[in-house]
Amino acid sequence: MPVMVEDIMGLLCSVSEGKKMKAAFKHSGKGALVTGAVAFVGGLVGGPPGLAVGGALGGLLGAWMTSGQFKPVPQILMELPAAEKQKLFRKATAIVGHLDWTDIVQLTALVMGSEALHQQLLALVVNYITTELRAEIQYGD
Incomplete structure (x- = not known):
């Protein structure tokens, strides 16, 4: 059966949903800009004392603005451009390509039933999010 990109993306979403994965993108440039502007x-x-106070307040404001912007990983995966989905698709099919399945439900059940496959796909997602997207991953609620 031909494997469809959206099927594999759905599988990767299921794997990441199981761990309740969220990712936050590091917007250090935006934080630095706010810090510098303030x-x-x-x-x-205020002259030199105002510069010190402005730097401290700007740093706090910049840190506050860039923290806690976590999005669910399944949402991030589904919003990826087609080229990025294709890249993930190729890597995931290298892991699950040997399985015999008829639909995405059966494929998901096979993967969830195999700790080794589940961990390989989870590692694929984590690696992609942290290296390609340069995001921080958080697990749970």
């Missing part, structure tokens, strides 16, 4: 304004308004 420090600059503080320096204009």
